[in-house]
Amino acid sequence: MATSNPVKTTPEYSEGSIRVLKGLEPVKQRPGMYTRTDNPLHIIQEVLDNAADEALAGHGKKIKVTLHADGSVSIEDDGRGIPFGMHPEENAPVIELVFTRLHAGGKFDKGKGGAYSFSGGLHGVGVSVTNALGKRLEAITHREGSVARIVFEGGDVAEALQVRKAGEGDRKSGSTIRVWPDPKYFESAVLPMGELTHLLRSKAVLMPGVSVTLVNEKTKDSQNWLYKGGLKDYLMQTLNGDPVIPLFDGEGFADSQNDNFAEGEGASWCVAFTEEGNPVRESYVNLIPTSAGGTHESGLRDGLFTAVKSFIELHSLLPKGVKLMPEDVFARASYVLSAKVLDPQFQGQIKERLNSRDAVRLVSSFVRPTLELWLNQHVDYGKKLAELAIKAAQTRQKAGQKVEKRKSSGVAVLPGKLTDCESKDIAYNEVFLVEGDSAGGSAKMGRDKENQAILPLRGKVLNTWEVDRDRLFANNEIHDISVAIGVDPHGPNDTPDLSGLRYGKVCILSDADVDGSHIQVLLLTLFFRHFPKLIETGHVFVARPPLFRVDAPARGKKPASKAYALDEGELTAILDKLRKEGVREGAWSISRFKGLGEMNAEQLWDTTLNPDTRRLLPVTLGAIDFGATEALITKLMGKGEAAARRELMELHGDSVEIDV
Structure with missing residues (x-):
């Protein structure tokens, strides 16, 4: 019997279908990843920050922002001017690289001898984003007795670099950047004047003695800020x-x-x-x-x-x-x-x-x-x-205390596993739903007894997506969660009594591995399906424990230190920083946490429980509404949805890096 080839319904997925976004393409494709897209203020701010960094480094005393009648904005400073010589490795003028490469700038070279010791720019996506999202950008720089000018359109060089000798009327040093923001990338092309003036005034406040000026060509207005105090x-x-x-x-x-x-x-x-x-x-x-x-x-x-x-x-x-x-x-x-x-x-x-x-x-x-x-x-x-x-x-x-009195009539007995906190103040109280007893033990020892409670959960929680509300309490874990929080299960259209709520923050704390993510999903399913008002009122959070710890040796005057990373990306950033500080390659040791149970109480407090240094993500509805979220979770958690889940895996399986 001959076998027929299955009909291909999806476009071919091969080497040729992987697109590498070059230069400034990623910014144009997804501007929202790099800047605010409600209006162009943030791309103007990138240029302004550079001018302020010059003043901060002690090289400038004046910054002038002009709103031109044609909708463009120019920022002028009397700093050192952007270098325009050839880059030793890239074979292009430095000024061109600054505006056309995402990660190019003088701010990565920190520490000894760097051009900027302290600067706001770090990602290096700065003015290249301004250029990518502008119809046109003109840059003029004065330095070392010369004046250089380069013009870009849509992020690409439109007029090559021209250098001339400085004449009598020219400034000694500094740069002027004029940009025409491209309205197609922004919801509104209008700059919010209130925010802009506040931003300029704050720059003047933070740099006593530096004069900041705003000129509006249309209204002929001009404002100047200079704070000596x-x-x-x-x-x-x-x-x-x-x-x-x-x-x-x-x-x-x-x-x-x-x-x-x-x-x-x-x-x-x-x-x-x-x-x-x-x-x-x-x-x-x-x-x-x-x-x-x-x-x-x-x-x-x-x-x-x-x-x-x-x-x-x-x-x-x-x-x-x-x-x-x-x-x-x-x-x-x-x-x-x-x-x-x-x-x-x-x-x-x-x-x-x-x-x-x-x-x-x-x-x-x-x-x-x-x-x-x-x-x-x-x-x-x-x-x-x-x-x-x-x-x-x-x-x-x-x-x-007032709230306490109202709740004490006929209240259910709190679950024995719950280690409660001392404070009765709901605004500050937090409960952590912790995966596993061993992690629960560390959390109990490491927490702040005053306002942090711990409820350890045994193993995987029930998938409650298709469980009737009346049958929920047949499951002990879910009964304990509901009683500990002090709120009864309810539907999206009910008006539940939240006056019994015992904690302002309900935090899901699970391992940083695949099982931990599964438990997180099961608990989020429970809250979305049976306690939706808690999510709506902003009471549900997900704690992010780290995956790696880096122990670095003493270096110079800096003592030995510990740093924690949530993922591979942060780990790379930590190692880069250690290299910059002169630590010998490999002199550090990297340990990976298999789970929360491996952390001692102090580590758990430092990384996950301490309000000043932890990462706690609020759980809210994303870009899609309640109905669409419900449909998506049905696809992920519903009993009869195996085919839909399989399709999801086939579509997106390649883009997931999983660590099983």
């Missing part, structure tokens, strides 16, 4: 409400004798405490605004809290039964914080949140002693601040 001037002008005590400002930077941090790393800050009004909170890393905060803000919080707490203890000011939390001190604080970090790691390409773990200790180590000293020199002001923090703690504890 830096952060204090700025915070006084923007503060809502009167400060309870005088503004606390200061700065601290590591010197060459510092064992823990690189020379020049540190922070300057100004903090005001007010009784009412919305707090003003702005933070920057190497002059880049970090709108989503990050580890440097955690360092400020930690420094303020430990200083105020030790002042309160020293003067015995804490009433009986009151427990002080970091948020009690931080809740009424307004601040501007400007941190300098040698090799900043950001979350997301648009650098809105700082992720570098060391920044917590860095900022805290300078803020704490300075504030402690100041409070003890001004005891009256110290007592006023202590009063504010104690009042906040009492209000918080009262709110917690």
Whole structure:
């Protein structure tokens, strides 16, 4: 019997179907991966950051931004100018590489002799993204007695580099970049003026003595910012409400004798405490605004809290039964914080949140002693601040007790496996659903008893996608989860009583391997199907434990250190950093965690439980709505959907790197 070839319904998948995106193609194909696409402000900011980096390095005193009548924007500075000589290896002018290669720039060469020790740019995707998403870009650079000009269109060179001798009317050094953003890449081609002026003003604040100007050709308006008094001037002008005590400002930077941090790393800050009004909170890393905060803000919080707490203890000011939390001190604080970090790691390409773990200790180590000293020199002001923090703690504890009374009538007995926390304050309480008893043991020892609870789960949880709500409690694990959280199972259209909720954060904590991912999926299925309101109100989170640990030997003044990596990508970045610091190839040791049970309590706290340094992902609906998400999970978790899952594997199997 002859066998017929099956009919091919999918296009052929062979060597020829793999496309390698060259040059700036990846940016044009997926602009959202590299920048914000709601408007072109972020691609303008990339150029502005470069001008600010020049001023930060001490090479410029003026930055001028012009909004031209034809919709283009130009940024002019008096820095050193972009080099335009030939690159020794690439056989192209350096200025051309800066605008056409994704990972080219003067900011990768950190440490000794690098052109920039501290800079906001790190990914090296900077101005090349500006170029990729612009219809046209003109760059003029003045340096070493010459003026060079190059023009790009759609990211490609349109007019080759021309160099002429500088004439009498020319500047000595500096660069002017003029860009025409391409509206097809942005939802709106209009620059948000409020955000732009705020950004320019903040640059002036952070660089006292540097003049920043904005000129609008259409309206003939021009604004100039120059702050001689830096952060204090700025915070006084923007503060809502009167400060309870005088503004606390200061700065601290590591010197060459510092064992823990690189020379020049540190922070300057100004903090005001007010009784009412919305707090003003702005933070920057190497002059880049970090709108989503990050580890440097955690360092400020930690420094303020430990200083105020030790002042309160020293003067015995804490009433009986009151427990002080970091948020009690931080809740009424307004601040501007400007941190300098040698090799900043950001979350997301648009650098809105700082992720570098060391920044917590860095900022805290300078803020704490300075504030402690100041409070003890001004005891009256110290007592006023202590009063504010104690009042906040009492209000918080009262709110917690009210809820407790309402819940205590006929409440189910809490599961025996649950190790509960001491605090009754739902806003701060967290429960970790931990895979396996051994990991549960480490988590119990490593947690913060005050507000972290642990519920160990045995093995795989039931797949509840097609289980009736009435039958859910037949499964012990699910019964325990529901009772521990304090919320009954419900559907998407029900209005469940969330007043019994016992924890503000319900965190899924499983191994970083395939089994761990499976348990994570089963628990997410449970919450999406039977506790959808918890996801909708932002109470469900996934903890990300690391997969690798790197032990590095002592190097120079830096002592031996441990670093953790979530995945291969972060591991590569850590090793690159060690090489830059002069560690001999292979002198480090890399260990891989098979599971959470292998971590001791201290490691688990450092990497996964400590709010300042952990990675905790909030669970929310993605780009698709509830119905589409439901259909997708049915495909993944439904009993009769094996064929659909097989099709998914055939389609996407090649793109998954799996570690079984």
